[in-house]
Amino acid sequence: MLDVSEAGPSLLKLSERLSVRFHKTGSGPPLLLVHTIRTQLEYFRSLAPLLARSHTVYAIDLPGHGHSPIDPGASFNEPYFRQAVIRFIEALDLSDITLVGESIGRVASLVLTASGGPFLDGPADLSAVTPEQALRHPTWSMGAK
Secondary structure, X not given: OOOOOOOOOEEEEOOOOOXXXXXXXXXXXXXXXXXXXXXXXXXXXXXXXXHOOOOEEEXXXXXXXXXXXXXXXXXXXXXXXXXXXXXXXXHOOOOOOEEEEOOXXXXXXXXXXXXXXXXXXXXXXXXXXXXXXXXXXXXXXXXXX
């Protein structure tokens, strides 16, 4: 796991063209805050300290937002943001993480939770899906929340 300071926001280089600014605070199970379009990690400045009482909170600037650099060749759409969140989680080797997002951040969190998991190829009707099935993700430990 990458060691990061709680002193202030840091910039994490995820690839040659992708870096994400983030702030880490608190102690406990990991929780990732994902903002909406046209905002930045400071959007959560009132919420993060409350969550940090029981969690290690990571608030990120999505690519091209806040102080995360802009990649002029990128498509700034939900799949692009989702991939940035995945790379961030993997770079920090986070597991049993809680994802919290608003608007596009919420959409990316929901799609990320199901991506590659038991719902990738169906069933179309999710009414009979059990919690155990929902937590079966091939890559991440998705413990009950």
